[in-house]
Amino acid sequence: MPDFDHLDWTALDRLRATFLSDASARATPYWHTHDTLAAYDATYAERIGWKWDSLLRELAARVWTPPSGTVLVDWGCGSGVAGRRVLTAFSPSHFSGLHLHDHAPEALAFSTARIREVYPSLPLLDSPGFRRSDAPFTLVVSHVLNELPPEARATLLDLAARAAAVLWVEPGTHADSRALATVRDEFRNTHRLVAPCTHCEACPLFAEANARDWCHFFAAPPPGVQNDASWVRFSHRAGIDLRSQAFSYLVLDRATMPALPAVPAGTQAARVLGRPEVFKPYARLLACASDGLHFLELSKRTDPALVKRLAKDPPLPLYALSRDGSKVISMDPIIPDRDPQEK
Numbered sequence: 422m423p424d425f426d427h428l429d430w431t432a433l434d435r436l437r438a439t440f441l442s443d444a445s446a447r448a449t450p451y452w453h454t455h456d457t458l459a460a461y462d463a464t465y466a467e468r469i470g471w472k473w474d475s476l477l478r479e480l481a482a483r484v485w486t487p488p489s490g491t492v493l494v495d496w497g498c499g500s501g502v503a504g505r506r507v508l509t510a511f512s513p514s515h516f517s518g519l520h521l522h523d524h525a526p527e528a529l530a531f532s533t534a535r536i537r538e539v540y541p542s543l544p545l546l547d548s549p550g551f552r553r554s555d556a557p558f559t560l561v562v563s564h565v566l567n568e569l570p571p572e573a574r575a576t577l578l579d580l581a582a583r584a585a586a587v588l589w590v591e592p593g594t595h596a597d598s599r600a601l602a603t604v605r606d607e608f609r610n611t612h613r614l615v616a617p618c619t620h621c622e623a624c625p626l627f628a629e630a631n632a633r634d635w636c637h638f639f640a641a642p643p644p645g646v647q648n649d650a651s652w653v654r655f656s657h658r659a660g661i662d663l664r665s666q667a668f669s670y671l672v673l674d675r676a677t678m679p680a681l682p683a684v685p686a687g688t689q690a691a692r693v694l695g696r697p698e699v700f701k702p703y704a705r706l707l708a709c710a711s712d713g714l715h716f717l718e719l720s721k722r723t724d725p726a727l728v729k730r731l732a733k734d735p736p737l738p739l740y741a742l743s744r745d746g747s748k749v750i751s752m753d754p755i756i757p758d759r760d761p762q763e764k
């Protein structure tokens with residue numbers, strides 16, 4: 422659990438106001454003190470870390486790693502939570518070094534000090550060092566897109582275009598998810614789409630009929646958070662529901678073989694978006710596949726065990742799907758389930 426005893430709650434309140442204000446208020450650096458970053462790191466950033474944990478669990482289940490020996494670049498790093506989560510998941514020795522980037526000097530100082538605490542021997546590259554190195558790199562971006570004016574967005578996309586792999590997490594709102602889907606479409610012909618997509622057709626969200634939908638997922642907090650008095654205080658004060666954190670994400674690399682195993686003939690690879698609604702006789706879900714977005718019904722008679730799991734403990738939402746119109750005929754997880762011992 423983070424150290425809540427020394428939290429600067431007033432700084433957190435100010436940050437909340439900054440995050441709720443329109444993007445122009447966040448176009449210039451807003452990190453001014455170490456205490457604000459420390460308070461952010463223990464709360465908002467930790468919550469962002471749960472989203473990263475969820476994505477990184479999927480990548481581990483799929484045995485996907487970024488190319489080894491690359492420099493890890495955390496762009497718009499803030500307190501540095503995304504880079505730290507990625508380093509922990511793949512191990513620091515997987516990377517040749519870390520480059521932290523933020524337009525706020527205070528954020529750079531804080532994230533550098535934190536990484537030195539956790540991984541003292543990891544080589545750190547400053548901006549001139551990174552530019553000079555010309556080394557292949559893995560780009561990490563977390564909760565940045567909606568703060569960027571057009572020139573900064575273009576700079577970031579240019580960096581993404583040159584990366585060996587990209588791991589990108591944004592909030593799970595309609596607007597943020599669709600902004601990330603726009604980025605996805607810009608790279609769908611030049612990079613391999615590892616996740617969340619099961620295909621590289623144009624993103625179906627942009628079909629007129631799908632204007633109300635968005636590609637988002639939910640990350641649960643670690644056990645104990647919802648009953649922890651400090652987290653409850655934070656959630657009330659920040660106006661945040663800690664039960665599940667909505668997020669959207671994008672993972673790209675340069676490999677050419679399919680990112681998912683082949684699905685059986687007569688089925689198509691599909692990703693279930695958002696949270697399925699589970700009723701007594703059936704579950705209703707939104708599935709994304711190469712032929713578009715589909716609202717589907719999975720009846721309890723068809724797969725009682727899966728309907729039950731969708732309510733409480735859904736598997737990774739990647740399926741070999743067979744359907745007749747909006748009725749699911751079969752929906753089998755593509756990625757083997759977690760080891761039952763782990764549950």
Ligand SMILES: C[S@@+](CC[C@H](N)C(=O)[O-])C[C@H]1O[C@@H](n2cnc3c(N)ncnc32)[C@H](O)[C@@H]1O
Binds near residue numbers: 501565
């Ligand atoms: C909401 S914070 C997210 C911080 C961190 N990535 C995380 O997930 O906790 C957005 C970060 O992007 C940085 N940022 C915004 N515009 C930027 C720009 N034009 N260049 C570099 N960093 C920028 C901000 O300073 C801030 O640290």
